[in-house]
Amino acid sequence: xxxxxxxxxxxxxxxxxxxxxxxxxxxxxxxxxxxxxxxxxxxxxxxxxxxxxxxxxxxxxxxxxxxxxxxxxxxxxxxxxxxxxxxxxxxxxxxxxxxxxxxxxxxxxxxxxxxxxxxxxxxxxxxxxxxxxxxxxxxxxxxxxxxxxxxxxxxxxxxxxxxxxxxxxxxxxxxxxxxxxxxxxxxxxxxxxxxxxxxxxxxxxxxxxxxx
Numbered sequence: 001x002x003x004x005x006x007x008x009x010x011x012x013x014x015x016x017x018x019x020x021x022x023x024x025x026x027x028x029x030x031x032x033x034x035x036x037x038x039x040x041x042x043x044x045x046x047x048x049x050x051x052x053x054x055x056x057x058x059x060x061x062x063x064x065x066x067x068x069x070x071x072x073x074x075x076x077x078x079x080x081x082x083x084x085x086x087x088x089x090x091x092x093x094x095x096x097x098x099x100x101x102x103x104x105x106x107x108x109x110x111x112x113x114x115x116x117x118x119x120x121x122x123x124x125x126x127x128x129x130x131x132x133x134x135x136x137x138x139x140x141x142x143x144x145x146x147x148x149x150x151x152x153x154x155x156x157x158x159x160x161x162x163x164x165x166x167x168x169x170x171x172x173x174x175x176x177x178x179x180x181x182x183x184x185x186x187x188x189x190x191x192x193x194x195x196x197x198x199x200x201x202x203x204x205x206x207x208x209x210x211x212x
Contacts, residue, residue, distance in 0.1 A: 005029060005210060006092075007159065008123050010105040010151075011133040012143040017164030018133050019046045020053075020193055021185075022104040025131075025210065027054040028202025031100035034062035036090055036122065037113075039106050040071030046104060053193045065090055074119070075112035085113040087125050103128060109147045120154055129157040131184065131210075134175070136165035145179045159210065160184035184210070 007025065011018045026033045033056075035046045044052075047061055054060075066085055068077035078085050092101065103126060111119050123130060130151055134144040144161060151158050160182040161175055172183050185205040190196065 005031070006101045006103070006126075006128045007210065008103045008105065008126060008128040008130045009133060010109055010119065010123065010130055010147075012108055012135065012140070012147045014107045016133050016135050017162075017187065018104050019049055020164070020187065020190065021131065021133050021162050022046070022102050023050045023053040023193060024187070024198055024202050024205065026050055026056065026060070026102045027198030028206065029100040029102070029210070030056075030060075031102045032060050032062060032096045034064075034092075034101065034103045035106075036065045036103065037074050037085065037106045038064045038067045039074055039077040041067060041069050042071070049193075050104075053196075054198050062093060062096065073111050074106050075114055078114070085117075087113070087117060087121060090122060090125060092126065101128075109150050120150060120156070123151075123156055124154060129159045131159050131162055132181075133162045133164055136163040136168040136171055136186065138171075140168075140171050141174050141178065144175055148179050148181055162187060165189065 009018050009022045022033060033050050038045050051061060068081050070077045070080045074085055105119050107119060109120050132147055134140050148158060162184055163172060163186045166188060167186050176183055187205055
């Protein structure tokens, strides 16, 4: 299937592997990458991690709408920096509308952005199909199905789940059965993402590609 692909990458929690999945898809689809909300600036930003991992030029990256200094939930990081996250400030630049686009969220599906809006509200505003990244380990069934229910109850299209961590056939089968969802890929632990050809890795872990 052909056509432009705009995909929002979210997760069941923070640290579940959204950035590595975003890097793989950005490289494999030769896409533009956008991290609308970056929380934490002491180390490399997620945009810098994806750029280094993919080797793509700056033209493949959209500047963050909010760059917040502390590695906290978006609402708390914004409060610390004395700003308010406003959904009306998020816009996809016209020049990338006709390109493949990977958008990476911050934290999980229901992290707060301000006093009454959540990450899921940003997903609804951008109106993109969603990929949910989940751990492969114990506990993932509950977290993943709750996240799927939240996404679907808000009318968002979920393309599938990517499991990150050591392969776990039992959890994979349970997610597909009880979550009524397809596991698109299983990504085993990677020691150093900068040593991998991300385009080749995309073809390995997503052998059927990503279709909308």
